[in-house]
Amino acid sequence: MKNYILAFVSVLALTACGGGGGGGGSTDNSAGPSDEGGNPAGDTGTTTPSTEVVTEVVPSKKTSELVVPEGFSYHPVDVVEITVDVSSLSTNRAYLSVYAGYSGDINTGLQADYGTRIAESPLSAGVASMDFSTPEHIDQLLIEVWFYDGTDPIQQLVSTSDTSINWVY
Template identity: 35%
Template structure:
């Protein structure tokens, strides 16, 4: 009897497996076809939207004509430069400092192009922007230096070797005669 059940169940199992595999293949093929169709529809719709929109503003008719672009110089000889234009991005400055009425003691000056103001109204120089440094002689200092034209103001800082707080002053790069 067991053999009979095995024999009868084996063909039943095989036919069942065959039917279920056929059922599983059909929906998969159908799903793939639906996904391809949906992808195609999405592609067509987005293409229609992109190319269907005219790019102009507003609706109906009367389109405006765009203004022609100005001619662009294509060679160096086509360029025109105004008379007196200076290509040099730096300027020469002469700095004269006199603090002899304050102190003639040994002191040192530094000039910076970049700085920030602290909350206590003193200045914090950006040490990488130092333009000039040197010693004062009897409270006086005279020197020349170059600075970028773009620098409108500079920080002048004078340090004393006796430990007192430095003198600091922000001056216009046009004014290089400094007296405290």
């Protein structure tokens, strides 16, 4: 613990001591000799950029002054209810995953973007039902049912325009 405190104090002391050069002498060259262009002697004509911060004052508004379109919702998510029934195919152990992102199309095959999984649930006797929230800008969801026997998942692409989705395989 003492080593950590000593290291912290050392770093603090080193950062507190700024760079700055040698002492004595004036940095004001306005009274010193200058070349023909008016630059102080020894000045190469380069300037350092200004670090001045300009802030703009934005007038604040009161809530009563805001104009909101009719029907605007401050809640940008929809609640979706999904019921999946694959019991006609299999009642073995299976797992349901719902994805907001995918690539490909239904004809050539879909590939789920596994980082966009928004809901998951095990199936019981081939049936699962769940509610979850999804961002309202998502138009379609990819549903996959994975079986524990290693076969490829079955997939269904569904629209979120209907908040109650019933998929019977």
